Amino acid sequence: MHVSHLECPQCGAHYSHRQLAQTCPDCALPLLVRYDLAKIKKILSKADLAERSYNLWRYRELLPVENYDRIVTLGEVMTPLIPLQKLSAAAGIKKVYLKDEGMNPGGTFKSRGAAMGVTRAKELGVTELAMPTNGNAGAAWAIYCAKAGIQAHIVMPVSAPLITRNECAVAGASLSLVNGLISDAGKIVGRAVKRYGWMDASTLKEPYRIEGKKTMGLEIAEQLNWKLPDVIIYPTGGGVGIIGIYKALTELRQLGWIGEKLPRLVAVQASGCAPIVAAWQQQAKASQFWPDSSTVAFGINVPKALGDFLVLEAIYQTGGCAVAVTDQEILDSQSQLARTEGLFICPEGAATLAAALRLAAAGWIRPQDSVVLLNTGSGIKYPDTVRVELSVLQPDADI
Amino acid sequence: MHVSHLECPQCGAHYSHRQLAQTCPDCALPLLVRYDLAKIKKILSKADLAERSYNLWRYRELLPVENYDRIVTLGEVMTPLIPLQKLSAAAGIKKVYLKDEGMNPGGTFKSRGAAMGVTRAKELGVTELAMPTNGNAGAAWAIYCAKAGIQAHIVMPVSAPLITRNECAVAGASLSLVNGLISDAGKIVGRAVKRYGWMDASTLKEPYRIEGKKTMGLEIAEQLNWKLPDVIIYPTGGGVGIIGIYKALTELRQLGWIGEKLPRLVAVQASGCAPIVAAWQQQAKASQFWPDSSTVAFGINVPKALGDFLVLEAIYQTGGCAVAVTDQEILDSQSQLARTEGLFICPEGAATLAAALRLAAAGWIRPQDSVVLLNTGSGIKYPDTVRVELSVLQPDADI
CATH class of the missing domain: 3.40.50.1100 (Rossmann fold)
Structure with a gap:
């Protein structure tokens, strides 16, 4: 893996990618993953890609994954x-x-984020996570968590699309509906992750x-x-x-x-x-x-x-x-x-x-x-x- | 194209693939496409596939397509x-x-049949076709016909899944619902293709x-x-x-x-x-x-x-x-x-x-x-x- 560190895009502070990190503690803003691009430039050429699997994992040097034998995959493809x-x-x-x-698996782009987020969560030893969602992100994380053996807790507005509710449920996620907006779901998740020590997988609260x-x-x-x-x-x-x-x-x-x-x-x-x-x-x-x-x-x-x-x-x-x-x-x-x-x-x-x-x-x-x-x-x-x-x-x- | 002829699997009669053919007129059974496999064996090796597009069109020698610049495609992928x-x-x-x-495009395997059937229909000059369906096949043919500029007439039971009804309609197919089974839809299609001269795209009535x-x-x-x-x-x-x-x-x-x-x-x-x-x-x-x-x-x-x-x-x-x-x-x-x-x-x-x-x-x-x-x-x-x-x-x- 060629990740060098995590970085706050506002204050520039560095954090380790070797442990579970959420937002910058000072700025409360999302962290970005930084790579040793100088090194990647030396070892990787465009031609190297030709023989690789036809999906997002082909860009492995530019991804935050340690062990490609253990990625969490549902058969992603390079989308047309x-x-x-x-x-x-x-x-x-x-x-x-x-x-x-x-x-993509599940029919939306959310699978890309879930494939990477769940793969890295698994590598970092996460066994349980929670997130608020308007529907599709929760569904995507639910199916990838099922594959990974991670227990997902999903909170969505009662008005979110029925199909995404079904996807979460059938994949074995613990699903809650809230009579409110995604921001209300977010507050419920915020309280729960503190109480139970779950990973917070809210948008941009994991890198x-x-x-x-x-x-x-x-x-x-x-x-x-x-x-x-x-x-x-x-x-x-x-x-x-x-x-x-x-x-x-x-x-x-x-x-x-x-x-x-x-x-x-x-x-x-x-x-x-x-x-x-x-x-x-x-x-x-x-x-x-x-x-x-x-x-x-x-x-x-x-x-x-x-x-x-x-x-x-x-x-x-x-x-x-x-x-x-x-x-x-x-x-x-x-x-x-x-x-x-x-x-x-x-x-x-x-x-x-x-x-x-x-x-x-x-x-x-x-x-x-x-x-x-x-x-x-x-x-x-x-x-x-x-x-x-x-x-x-x-x-x-x-x- | 390496197609040699169409063949009735029962009586063995040969028919030309150069014109629109439906079932064997004697046996009323589906026709199978036959290829010059001896020739294909000489010109094609497994290694030739490596550099081709990562979808069903990669097997071009084994497909009934004359002009690969004019295939009707919705971005099919090699499914995982x-x-x-x-x-x-x-x-x-x-x-x-x-x-x-x-x-697959549209979320089902029906896209493969539609991609090939519509591509070949287009090559043979078809401008209008009809088919009965339980839902997914009609939806697949409707979207490929939209891409091809062929007018599709789809007849499905009123009990067929709502989503497939929507797919046909949004793609501009002429859609009819019947208070009956797919066999009733098939009879309506059978009468219509005779009256209007449309191609009959019913299952196994085109090769x-x-x-x-x-x-x-x-x-x-x-x-x-x-x-x-x-x-x-x-x-x-x-x-x-x-x-x-x-x-x-x-x-x-x-x-x-x-x-x-x-x-x-x-x-x-x-x-x-x-x-x-x-x-x-x-x-x-x-x-x-x-x-x-x-x-x-x-x-x-x-x-x-x-x-x-x-x-x-x-x-x-x-x-x-x-x-x-x-x-x-x-x-x-x-x-x-x-x-x-x-x-x-x-x-x-x-x-x-x-x-x-x-x-x-x-x-x-x-x-x-x-x-x-x-x-x-x-x-x-x-x-x-x-x-x-x-x-x-x-x-x-x-x-």
Whole structure:
């Protein structure tokens, strides 16, 4: 393993990765995993990847894993980067791709964070952990914990999608429903981990899930043969994905595997919950809590993200932007993707197409650009976003 | 393309693959695609596969595709073959793997048949097609047809899973619901294709989806480095999957890529709908219609399959067997897989574990055997198979 230490992105303090670490005790902010990149640069070349397993574990030198014989895996794959030929033409953009994270175990990108977080928790001797969730993250951690033999305690709002509740339960997690928001679930988890000594696996309170999400950026770079796109659009709730992709790109740049110029990173949010957009419009370093938030894209209904300052840094450092789209634009984009490209994706993912169309119309995305849309999950996890009204035929009827 | 012709498995008549063909006009039975295997043997080696795309299209010489620049693809992956370490130990079997077809686009193995069937339909100039379905096949064909620009007409029972209805609708298929069974849907389709001249894409009424399903067998062989398992267990409704796997194995044998001895192929059915099991018990060549069929595993609720004789041939020729399991065994196996291996799979897939446990207890599977379970779909498409009863906490409550 080539991890050198954990680092607080605010005060710069170093912490050991050899023991269970959560946030920086002084700043109460998430820790980032740092590697001996100079050494990795000497021992690893792009060509070394060719013969490796076709999944996130192929980037082993850049991951926080000690023993690859004992990783916690559910058969992850390198998710496809799908060219959207018809939509590119319709939008007047040279090349639009969709990175389809719906192809992960459990149908969402949350599996990457869970695979890495649970693998490292297991290596550090964790036997029990707890986390609050809006649904998909809890489901992902529940299935990986089942594989690892770690007892998971999941707390979610009673309004979270039923399918994610079922996933937690069937995997043997201890599941609690709360009559409140994810922030209420977080407070219950906060009290429980203190009382019982469980690991706190809340978003950005453990350093390793960012490393899992980072592999989305590594895959995009490799799948495009290390020639990066001009723009990457990411649906942003807690923001771990965009933080991870930015971290991947800066590490690849330090390795000299890509050029100096990074893709412009775009955070898309729903207009009913757009704290990052509001902060970016004011060029602020952090966001304000967004009251009474609401959107059909449940997974990005996050009124204040712990890692907001890291999301904004990724945007500023790459010349990106943040954009809000309406629920109607999201649903229209979801339908358009399914009808023209055959891709039934989640509303959060569909928000990236809505954003691309807005940004192309505004000239921010240029006709010669190449654009990657990051779809975070499969549409089959969101049955309620499609409504079908049909009369029922009798068997002797004709169509 | 190395296809030589289409062949009726009963009368042996040859038909051209250059035009749209359905069943054998004399026997009304499905046609099989035949290749010039002698030629393929000369031009293709196992090593050639190493540098190819990591999905079913890598076996291009063995597929009915003329132009690989124009395939209809939604980002298929080589689905994982996952070792079940804990379950192998618990079952007293040396090695048990699960081939996870839930990782396909749309979450089921139906995508393989649709990818190949729609690609070939497009090559043959089809612009409109129709099919009856119990849900997942229709959903898969709907999304691939959307990508191809082919208008799909799907007819399904009103009792088919809601999520598959939504998938068809969002992809722009023309969807009809019938107050009856899939056989009623089939009759409506039969009348419509005659009236309108649409292609009939009903199961085994077009020859190409078998070729898509065949790739499951090719992948299993390659993933095990061409050392085949002793047993492959397949949940059997229409049976196209087991027919395809058997076809893959016989073609690999003719290429000399595997030995003479094939894995024993096992068809598992639900005890509420077990026509193949009944036929096998009598060593019959075909099955009888199973009246009043019923099972929680909706996808294998097929009382009489058009390809039953091919399924039975695959079992007889490999020294396999057919076994029925109860709905309770299916649900218990589904839960066991999720709790011990972190895999939330569909009830049809879970039936394969139930069968393995029965066959191991009976000594038919031996302790030294290696066994592949074929999971046909993701559990997230089947929310109703898990029930969660929980009280709801108030925000100030503790766990």
